[in-house]
Amino acid sequence: MWNWSTLLPGTGSDKSNLKRETELLGKVWKHQMYKLDSEEWLLSRINPDCENCNNNDYYNFDMSFIKPYGLPLGKLHKIFRIVCPNCGETIELDVEEFIHIDPLIKVNNLFESGKIDESEYKYRLQKIERRYHKI
Ligand SMILES: [Zn+2]
Structure with missing residues (x-):
């Protein structure tokens, strides 16, 4: 069942002055989302190729949230997309789907920002893949 996002940043659906904001979390390459030695994709509900344009090598992931005033670090009603x-x-x-993807986003961010080198990157990816094998 598709679950289309209807909440766009800045278009608060409630009448209070709470604003919905969006934060880009990172990207995951399509090939990283296949379970080890299988054709099975981690997100069974979502097509590896974008259903709309069929032209993506990776997917971005973001989080939409409401930031209440007076709570500078608070983020409520998080929606992962x-x-x-x-x-x-x-x-x-x-949330269950996002939990599978989150480690990949984090390791990709570490590699792209130069915080880990290529051998460390591959090592961490292997560890993640082995964990997915058990799901
Ligand atoms: Zn697309």
């Missing part, structure tokens, strides 16, 4: 980098197609993820 998968976003096609090519056409912007956006689908909400369940």
